[in-house]
Amino acid sequence: MAGSRASPAAGASQPKGGRSYPVLSRREIEAQIAEGRTIFILDQHVVKADAWRKYHPGGDKAIMHMVGRDATDEVNALHSLEARRMMDKYRVGRIEGCWKNFLPPIQGGKFRARVGEGEEEREEEYDANQAMKQTKEDATASPSDASSRSPSPTFDTDDAAPGSGLRNRKLGIARSDSASSLSSVDDATAPAPADGMAHLDVLTRKALKLDLAKYPSPDPATQDAIVDKYRRLHERIKAEGLYDCNYWAYAVEVSRYTLLAGLMLLCLRWQWYVASAFFLGCLWHQLVFTVHDAGHMGITHNFQVDTVIGILIADFIGGLSIGWWKRNHNVHHIITNSPEHDPDIQHMPFLAVSHRLLGSLRSTYYEHVMRYDAVARVMIALQHRLYYVLMLFGRFNLYRLSWMHLLAGQGPRKGAAAWHRWLEIAGQVFFWSWFGYGILYRAIDSNRDRLLFVLVSHLVTTPVHVQITLSHFAMSTADLGVDESFPQKMLRTTMDVDCPPWLDFFHGGLQFQAVHHLFPRIPRHNLRKTQRLVQEFCDDVGIPYALYGFVDGNKQVIGRLADVARQAAILAKCQSVMMAEGEMGHSHHHH
Numbered sequence: 001m002a003g004s005r006a007s008p009a010a011g012a013s014q015p016k017g018g019r020s021y022p023v024l025s026r027r028e029i030e031a032q033i034a035e036g037r038t039i040f041i042l043d044q045h046v047v048k049a050d051a052w053r054k055y056h057p058g059g060d061k062a063i064m065h066m067v068g069r070d071a072t073d074e075v076n077a078l079h080s081l082e083a084r085r086m087m088d089k090y091r092v093g094r095i096e097g098c099w100k101n102f103l104p105p106i107q108g109g110k111f112r113a114r115v116g117e118g119e120e121e122r123e124e125e126y127d128a129n130q131a132m133k134q135t136k137e138d139a140t141a142s143p144s145d146a147s148s149r150s151p152s153p154t155f156d157t158d159d160a161a162p163g164s165g166l167r168n169r170k171l172g173i174a175r176s177d178s179a180s181s182l183s184s185v186d187d188a189t190a191p192a193p194a195d196g197m198a199h200l201d202v203l204t205r206k207a208l209k210l211d212l213a214k215y216p217s218p219d220p221a222t223q224d225a226i227v228d229k230y231r232r233l234h235e236r237i238k239a240e241g242l243y244d245c246n247y248w249a250y251a252v253e254v255s256r257y258t259l260l261a262g263l264m265l266l267c268l269r270w271q272w273y274v275a276s277a278f279f280l281g282c283l284w285h286q287l288v289f290t291v292h293d294a295g296h297m298g299i300t301h302n303f304q305v306d307t308v309i310g311i312l313i314a315d316f317i318g319g320l321s322i323g324w325w326k327r328n329h330n331v332h333h334i335i336t337n338s339p340e341h342d343p344d345i346q347h348m349p350f351l352a353v354s355h356r357l358l359g360s361l362r363s364t365y366y367e368h369v370m371r372y373d374a375v376a377r378v379m380i381a382l383q384h385r386l387y388y389v390l391m392l393f394g395r396f397n398l399y400r401l402s403w404m405h406l407l408a409g410q411g412p413r414k415g416a417a418a419w420h421r422w423l424e425i426a427g428q429v430f431f432w433s434w435f436g437y438g439i440l441y442r443a444i445d446s447n448r449d450r451l452l453f454v455l456v457s458h459l460v461t462t463p464v465h466v467q468i469t470l471s472h473f474a475m476s477t478a479d480l481g482v483d484e485s486f487p488q489k490m491l492r493t494t495m496d497v498d499c500p501p502w503l504d505f506f507h508g509g510l511q512f513q514a515v516h517h518l519f520p521r522i523p524r525h526n527l528r529k530t531q532r533l534v535q536e537f538c539d540d541v542g543i544p545y546a547l548y549g550f551v552d553g554n555k556q557v558i559g560r561l562a563d564v565a566r567q568a569a570i571l572a573k574c575q576s577v578m579m580a581e582g583e584m585g586h587s588h589h590h591h
């Protein structure tokens with residue numbers, strides 16, 4: 001985001017205790033980031049989080065995606081007031097005027113080290129050079145020809161180009177140790193026109209063009225106006241009390257959980273194993289929604305209290321790690337639907353919702369290359385048919401991810417959130433005692449019934465996995481560049497599901513996903529009221545608000561999966577043509 005987006009709650013931007021901070025230039029900040037400093041902009045102040053990173057309850061990756069950027073909206077959306085006050089301690093300077101975002105290092109941004117005096121004046125010259133270099137590098141991927149509007153001049157500079165994702169793709173391949181045939185495509189000697197990667201780049205440009213036609217221009221002036229209105233909306237939401245949690249609504253939830261748990265135990269006692277497993281599955285399905293609320297501090301808004309609620313439900317009753325979920329989900333909320341950064345759409349070799357994943361991207365979350373290998377080729381070709389089958393096994397996959405997270409100790413190892421890991425491990429022991437030993441081993445006495453119980457209870461939770469993926473899988477995965485504002489990015493990558501209020505319990509708040517992405521800490525039971533305000537905001541700023549019925553939403557997702565499967569087939573054709581041509585070239589050479 002660019003622009004002097006001082007928050008309307010400007011109190012925070014005034015140094016407390018009369019402390020004043022030196023003004024830092026963009027160039028100075030760039031040099032510090034080049035030296036490895038973790039710096040972001042918040043309310044016109046420069047915040048240096050180096051010392052804080054390893055204590056951060058939101059994880060290190062969440063902060064890294066904000067380095068060099070104005071993080072005001074992301075930070076305000078995701079933090080409690082206390083956390084925002086803490087950040088004052090990490091201020092090292094302030095900025096004047098408009099801030100032009102850098103592409104963060106984790107996303108492949110390049111930063112120039114400190115050079116001598118007089119550097120400042122050469123800034124513009126440098127930008128122009130970069131722009132030229134950029135245009136040469138990405139000749140086929142320049143956004144300017146993809147845009148029907150006139151893109152802002154900043155669009156062509158190195159750190160602001162929406163094509164940056166394309167460069168990441170190339171990096172991913174170059175750094176990959178993959179011997180897959182794809183990497184040879186990047187080889188300079190490969191024939192260009194039939195190049196499979198060139199085909200993917202064409203698709204990327206098309207997707208970009210569609211988004212540029214459909215959404216407000218990502219130029220700083222337009223985005224500043226959107227941000228301004230988004231902040232006003234946020235103030236209004238606070239004023240209307242939409243952050244106040246309705247505890248009665250949770251009393252209703254809890255009675256539903258109690259009923260389901262009671263039915264599960266009763267059926268178990270009567271040895272109606274299938275029915276018992278069914279009710280347990282329903283209970284897990286429902287509990288996930290409250291874990292989601294707790295994980296976002298959306299219940300009491302107190303980080304410790306809500307996290308402990310989350311651990312008690314997710315780990316003790318569900319056998320899943322909320323720590324894993326938080327680390328994953330926090331990143332997802334910041335760079336939603338980015339093929340190389342958002343773990344929620346990184347399901348290779350099973351699913352690809354963006355053609356770009358066919359280019360063996362490197363995941364900055366998992367820190368490895370998501371290979372489009374032989375297995376992936378088979379699976380992706382069938383993904384639109386296998387989607388529901390895969391979703392059936394969603395919960396088993398979550399055990400794997402949870403244990404990996406807890407064993408590797410990926411969560412914050414220091415500070416106020418470090419002890420959560422031990423509570424979670426205790427929760428895992430508790431879960432396997434009651435579920436594994438108590439039910440499966442003691443209460444049930446044949447292996448056939450044990451297997452049946454596990455399968456039924458786990459498969460009944462399938463809808464939740466469909467619900468989670470539904471809100472993003474069919475939405476844009478294009479990168480509109482560093483100037484795009486937080487609210488526009490959220491609304492461009494997320495959709496809501498239309499349902500009557502009596503079905504709200506079934507969707508558990510996930511049906512208001514776009515509203516939730518704009519304001520993640522709003523309690524679930526207030527989202528329906530907030531939706532109305534968000535709709536007004538969207539009309540006002542001209543951002544389309546994506547709302548589909550549940551069935552239509554599913555169709556959109558299947559349509560997207562089929563689309564990428566089709567692109568995979570075209571890519572394979574390009575490559576076989578290319579290989580044939582390559583062989584012909586070789587034989588010519590020999591003769």
Ligand code: HEM
Nearest residue numbers: 049057058062066074079080083086090295296297303330
């Ligand atoms: C010096 C800078 C920062 C400090 C002191 C800080 C502090 C905190 C604290 C205390 C929490 C616990 C939840 C709360 O009380 O609100 C938290 C959570 C979080 N932070 Fe930060 N943070 C910083 C920078 C950032 C940045 C730049 C981002 C990126 C947008 C970020 C993203 C998050 C996320 C996603 C959570 C998780 C919220 C949750 O679990 O519900 N933080 N942070």
